[in-house]
Amino acid sequence: MKIDRLAFSGGGSAFAFTTERGVADSGNPYSEFNCCGYVGDEQSHVSACRAVLCDQIGIADGNLITVRQVHGTEVAVVDTVGCDFGEADALVTNLEGVAIGVFTADCVPMLFYDKQVGVIGAAHAGWKGTMSGIAAKTVAAMCRLGAAPERVQAVFGPSICRECFEVGDEVVEQFCERGLPADGIVFRNEVTGKAHIDLVAANRYWMLGCGMYERNIVETGLCTKCNPSRFFSARALGVASGRNLTGIFLR
Numbered sequence: 340m341k342i343d344r345l346a347f348s349g350g351g352s353a354f355a356f357t358t359e360r361g362v363a364d365s366g367n368p369y370s371e372f373n374c375c376g377y378v379g380d381e382q383s384h385v386s387a388c389r390a391v392l393c394d395q396i397g398i399a400d401g402n403l404i405t406v407r408q409v410h411g412t413e414v415a416v417v418d419t420v421g422c423d424f425g426e427a428d429a430l431v432t433n434l435e436g437v438a439i440g441v442f443t444a445d446c447v448p449m450l451f452y453d454k455q456v457g458v459i460g461a462a463h464a465g466w467k468g469t470m471s472g473i474a475a476k477t478v479a480a481m482c483r484l485g486a487a488p489e490r491v492q493a494v495f496g497p498s499i500c501r502e503c504f505e506v507g508d509e510v511v512e513q514f515c516e517r518g519l520p521a522d523g524i525v526f527r528n529e530v531t532g533k534a535h536i537d538l539v540a541a542n543r544y545w546m547l548g549c550g551m552y553e554r555n556i557v558e559t560g561l562c563t564k565c566n567p568s569r570f571f572s573a574r575a576l577g578v579a580s581g582r583n584l585t586g587i588f589l590r
């Protein structure tokens with residue numbers, strides 16, 4: 340297993356991270372390090388991975404909160420530990436020592452942080468969540484806990500790059516119907532003629548639209564599909580595979 344620290348542009352003491360597969364067995368799509376319990380992996384393996392992660396990042400067992408993600412726009416407000424937050428695609432909290440995280444394998448993981456008031460968020464955005472503005476909805480949920488958009492910092496974890504993310508024209512049409520600009524978000528491959536979407540750019544559009552500042556947004560620039568031995572990638576490994584976990588906690 341391997342844990343990468345993610346850094347916000349404006350610093351702060353929050354611990355932000357993303358997991359890597361580690362020493363992956365190429366014949367096993369859940370190898371080596373998978374913390375997601377609803378994608379077909381053995382529960383014993385998932386539990387062991389989660390325990391190792393909590394130990395490595397220095398939080399109590401059971402203080403790693405994740406949800407069953409459904410490509411919607413629900414934001415779970417984590418105000419206690421030890422309960423099941425059900426289905427959602429983003430989480431926010433102001434509790435110290437409680438890590439919130441999202442699972443992805445090509446979709447876009449985003450972490451948010453207002454260091455002044457100590458409020459954090461984590462969101463998962465595939466094309467549906469991206470199109471529906473889950474990034475802005477997560478920031479709005481943080482603001483209900485006292486955060487302010489002009490102070491919120493964001494960092495993207497690894498996700499599919501625009502060259503790898505080919506989509507059908509019907510997806511592009513839905514993006515445009517939602518009011519997202521094609522400029523800087525939709526591209527056309529000149530060889531294949533196929534449309535491509537830059538999911539990070541589209542999520543950045545929502546962040547700026549809700550009042551966040553450009554200087555507070557950091558991109559990782561790492562593509563999951565281009566690096567399937569390093570990161571889980573649904574397009575490279577199939578949907579029955581592990582997930583990268585991108586998370587954050589206040590300390």
Ligand SMILES: [Zn+2]
Nearest residue numbers: 500503562565
């Ligand atoms: Zn790529």
